[in-house]
Amino acid sequence: MERQPILSAKDIEITFSMRGKYLKPIRKCSLDLYEGETLAIVGESGSGKSVFTKSFIGMLDNNGSITGGSIMFEGVDIAKYTKESDWLKIRGKKIAMVFQDPMTSLNPLKIIGEQIREVIELHQGIKGEESKQMAIEMLEKVGITDAANRYNQYPHQFSGGMRQRVVIAIAAACFPKILICDEPTTALDVTIQAQILDLIRNLQKEMGMTVIYITHDLGVVANVADRVAVMYAGEIVEVGNAEEIFYDARHPYTWALLSSLPQLGVKGEPLSTIEGTPPNLYQEIKGDAFAPRNTHALRIDFIENPPYFEVTPTHKAKTWLLDPRAPKYEAPHAIQKLRDKMKK
Amino acid sequence: MENKEVLLEVKDLQITFKNGRREFVAVDDVNFEIYRGETFSLVGESGSGKTTIGRAIIRINPTTKGEIIFNGKKINGKIDKKLDREVIQKIQMIFQDPMASLNERAKIDYIISEGLYNFHLYKDEEDRKNKVEDALKEVGLLPEFASRFPHEFSGGQRQRIGIARALIMDPEFVIADEPISALDVSIRAQVLNLLNKLKKEKNLTYLFIAHDLSVVRFISDRIAVIHKGRIVELADSEELFLHPLHPYTKSLLSAVPIPDPQIEKQKKLLVYDPSMHDYSVNKPSWVEILPGHFVYGNEEEIAGYRKEIND
Numbered sequence: 001m002e003r004q005p006i007l008s009a010k011d012i013e014i015t016f017s018m019r020g021k022y023l024k025p026i027r028k029c030s031l032d033l034y035e036g037e038t039l040a041i042v043g044e045s046g047s048g049k050s051v052f053t054k055s056f057i058g059m060l061d062n063n064g065s066i067t068g069g070s071i072m073f074e075g076v077d078i079a080k081y082t083k084e085s086d087w088l089k090i091r092g093k094k095i096a097m098v099f100q101d102p103m104t105s106l107n108p109l110k111i112i113g114e115q116i117r118e119v120i121e122l123h124q125g126i127k128g129e130e131s132k133q134m135a136i137e138m139l140e141k142v143g144i145t146d147a148a149n150r151y152n153q154y155p156h157q158f159s160g161g162m163r164q165r166v167v168i169a170i171a172a173a174c175f176p177k178i179l180i181c182d183e184p185t186t187a188l189d190v191t192i193q194a195q196i197l198d199l200i201r202n203l204q205k206e207m208g209m210t211v212i213y214i215t216h217d218l219g220v221v222a223n224v225a226d227r228v229a230v231m232y233a234g235e236i237v238e239v240g241n242a243e244e245i246f247y248d249a250r251h252p253y254t255w256a257l258l259s260s261l262p263q264l265g266v267k268g269e270p271l272s273t274i275e276g277t278p279p280n281l282y283q284e285i286k287g288d289a290f291a292p293r294n295t296h297a298l299r300i301d302f303i304e305n306p307p308y309f310e311v312t313p314t315h316k317a318k319t320w321l322l323d324p325r326a327p328k329y330e331a332p333h334a335i336q337k338l339r340d341k342m343k344k
Numbered sequence: 345m346e347n348k349e350v351l352l353e354v355k356d357l358q359i360t361f362k363n364g365r366r367e368f369v370a371v372d373d374v375n376f377e378i379y380r381g382e383t384f385s386l387v388g389e390s391g392s393g394k395t396t397i398g399r400a401i402i403r404i405n406p407t408t409k410g411e412i413i414f415n416g417k418k419i420n421g422k423i424d425k426k427l428d429r430e431v432i433q434k435i436q437m438i439f440q441d442p443m444a445s446l447n448e449r450a451k452i453d454y455i456i457s458e459g460l461y462n463f464h465l466y467k468d469e470e471d472r473k474n475k476v477e478d479a480l481k482e483v484g485l486l487p488e489f490a491s492r493f494p495h496e497f498s499g500g501q502r503q504r505i506g507i508a509r510a511l512i513m514d515p516e517f518v519i520a521d522e523p524i525s526a527l528d529v530s531i532r533a534q535v536l537n538l539l540n541k542l543k544k545e546k547n548l549t550y551l552f553i554a555h556d557l558s559v560v561r562f563i564s565d566r567i568a569v570i571h572k573g574r575i576v577e578l579a580d581s582e583e584l585f586l587h588p589l590h591p592y593t594k595s596l597l598s599a600v601p602i603p604d605p606q607i608e609k610q611k612k613l614l615v616y617d618p619s620m621h622d623y624s625v626n627k628p629s630w631v632e633i634l635p636g637h638f639v640y641g642n643e644e645e646i647a648g649y650r651k652e653i654n655d
Contacts, residue, residue: 044528045498160390186525189389189555190599194613216528219558219601222608242605260533261603265562267581270540271533277484 005032005072006210007056007095007178012079013068014048014055014234023281025051027234028069033178033210038201040213040221040242042257043231046278049214052231053180055079057095058087093123096171100183102163106155112139113151116170123174135173141206142169143199161192165199172203179204182214197223218261222246227314230254233279233289240315249331250309250317252296259332272332288320296321296329348379351415351517351549352401358409359396359573370396371573374410375630378517378549385552385560385581387596388570394553395440397570398519401551402437403428414517433463436515440522440553442502446494452505453490456480459513479508484534503527507535511542521553536563557600561585566636569593572618575630579637589639589649592616621645 014026025048033039041049055066056073058081071079073090081087099105107115116135120126126134132151139147142165155163164184171179181200185193201224204211213224221228221242228245230238230253238251249255258264259272276293279285288294291301300306300320309322320326359371371393378384386394399405400420401412412420419431439445446455456476459465466472477487483504494502503523510518520539524532540563542548554560560567561581568578569592577590588594595616602608621628626642633639633649641649 044531190557190601191389191596193601194599198613217601218529218603219608222603222605223601225605246603246605257529258603260529262532262536262559262562263603265533265536267562270537271562273533273537277486 003034006035007033008072009052009056009069009079010072011069012052012055012066012071014051014060014064015067016061016064018063021282025064025234025281026055027285029231029234029236030069031229031236031239033212035210036204036208037226038204038211038213038224039227039229040215040225041229041231042216042218042221044216044278047231048234049231050182052234053097053182053212053214056178056180057091057097058084059091059097092119092171092176093174094176095178095180096174096176097180097182098164098167098171098184101187102160102167103155103187105167106163108155111152111154112158112166116166116173119170119173135169138169138173139166141203142166142172143195144169161188161196164188164192164196168196168199168203172207172209175207176209178210178212180212180214183216184213185220186215186217193220200224218246218258219263230257233285234281235289235318237290237319238315238317240311240317244312244315248311248315250311250315250322251319252294252321252329253290254317255332256293288318298326348382350377351380352378352551353413354397354401354410355413356410357397357400357407357412359393359400359405360408369573371400373630374570374573374575376568376575376578378551380549381543381547382565383543383550383552383563385554385564385567386570387554387557387560387567389555389596391572392570393573394570395521396573398437398521398551398553402435402519403431429463433459433513434516435519436510436513436517437519438503438507438510438521438523440525442506445506446502448494450493451490452480452492452494455494455505456490456509456512459509463513465513475512476508479512480505482511482538483508484531484538504531504535507538514546515548517549517551519551519553522555523552524559525554525556532559539563557585557596569596571616574640575638576640577638579634583634583637587637587653589633589637589652590641591620592618 009029009031012026012029013024016023016025029052043049054060056071066079069079070077078090113135116138117131120131120134136147136151139150144150144162144165158166185196188196215221225242228240228242229236232253238254245254249258256274260274262271265271274293279289287303288301288306291297298320306318306320308316308318310316321329354374354376357371357374361368361370374397386397388394396405400407407420411418417427453476456479457472460472466475476490480487480489485501485504507523524535527535543550552564564581567581567584568575571592577593588597595614598614623642626644628640628642630638630640631646639649
């Protein structure tokens with residue numbers, strides 16, 4: 001299936017300067033995003049998943065910048081954008097973002113309706129009664145009942161789940177091509193989480209959006225994702241269809257992530273964990289960044305960074321274990337049992 | 345079951361909040377016992393009152409009715425200073441929001457040793473430093489972090505600091521209020537293992553407050569499901585997962601994400617509608633339907649649940 005990517009990031013490098021030192025949270029990341037799909041980016045905190053996607057909308061902190069690579073979107077390399085006015089044409093309008101914490105991403109001093117209307121007026125140039133009407137429609141669309149009245153309410157009058165719906169309404173108000181959801185349900189209850197995921201899925205279908213999820217919850221990933229990219233220390237270590245990642249993972253880091261799920265735990269026995277901590281990004285990383293924590297590490301892992309090995313045309317992983325010369329390792333026992341266990 | 349020593353007992357607990365003249369009953373008619381050495385979980389959605397119960401046990405929220413008995417002594421309401429101090433040290437809490445629970449202006453070193461200072465639980469300065477260092481290492485942080493401030497850490501790291509702060513006091517009973525909701529999967533596993541390890545080594549008892557049932561199943565011995573301030577079902581954790589009876593428990597279970605794309609994409613959510621219960625004529629009660637398995641319902645519903653068990 002030859003699909004055209006809607007957004008194509010190539011060899012992206014991002015550098016932050018901190019107190020005179022430089023650190024690279026993103027080291028040569030490439031990612032293609034196809035129209036209409038749902039891609040999930042998974043990884044630990046600090047793996048760079050948020051920073052990477054923030055670079056798509058020019059929202060890096062002031063001390064950070066894209067120092068290499070390109071991001072092609074609608075025929076333009078947006079990685080070259082430096083002016084805020086350039087970004088304003090993209091951010092919120094064509095690529096919108098939903099943040100993790102609905103408590104902090106809304107303005108507590110402004111009524112909900114105004115906050116949605118503001119976006120519509122700014123990006124679509126619609127003013128007055130018409131934009132108000134659109135804002136109310138948007139509220140209805142995200143499942144808020146009695147929208148005309150709730151338009152006039154403040155964020156503190158909404159529950160966490162409702163607030164997240166409002167944040168989604170703001171993000172979707174301009175019919176963006178791409179919606180980036182950064183841990184949209186982490187702050188919410190399981191029951192509300194299921195509703196929000198459903199809502200995003202329905203909006204996606206209705207508005208033909210492409211959605212990127214950033215999450216560390218593999219249960220959520222299984223629920224929403226068509227494709228999954230696993231990030232570690234600023235690199236994408238494995239990417240593939242959801243089925244390929246869950247049933248046929250090849251990278252030891254993906255194995256470790258999957259086997260540390262509490263769902264796979266046996267009571268009375270410790271859960272499998274990933275020992276150690278992610279690498280210090282101030283230092284030059286030699287070889288495979290995951291090698292020091294990898295129980296399957298080969299000698300070459302400490303010397304040379306592995307290239308991508310293709311498993312199928314849609315599935316590739318960045319580990320020397322896939323080299324024909326490498327000894328054969330099986331995925332840990334716990335993951336092989338994943339499917340049987342989950343069927344119960 | 346009978347031989348187990350009861351560490352904490354909650355009897356007919358009611359907690360009300362007053363807002364001007366209006367009264368709001370947050371927790372009503374709650375009864376449970378926690379045995380020494382077990383992990384007891386309270387599960388429910390936000391606003392169900394699970395945190396309020398935890399806070400009442402640690403004497404943050406006053407109670408209106410009922411008793412909380414810890415180690416054979418009543419600890420709610422008015423108690424003498426000595427017992428108060430004992431409760432403060434023996435019961436520790438790990439809070440929900442790591443962003444709000446750490447003093448922004450204190451270094452990690454001070455935050456973790458604040459309890460040690462208050463109770464003089466260290467020999468000398470070096471002993472205190474070692475204790476802080478060990479506590480940091482135990483929760484997966486580097487000892488160097490002691491000289492930093494909370495704002496330098498991510499949410500996950502902050503929560504680990506909160507856990508270190510509770511564990512350093514050597515408590516008997518730990519109330520963990522959503523301690524891992526903010527953590528990464530891999531860190532979650534580490535923290536769960538740590539909590540389990542400490543439980544075995546020091547014979548700790550946990551009250552685990554959570555909304556994520558997948559985690560709760562792994563860690564707890566018994567689970568109580570709470571909805572709108574009332575416990576609707578209580579059972580051994582495997583029993584609860586395999587044979588849930590109350591419709592609210594069923595809906596919670598159906599919302600748990602399963603890490604398997606094929607199963608997860610086909611699954612159906614069960615929605616719980618509280619108006620399905622008609623308690624106007626037939627009053628509900630708290631019934632032990634099977635040994636150790638309690639459920640809340642009226643006679644008609646209990647009969648239905650019994651039938652379900654037999655089928």
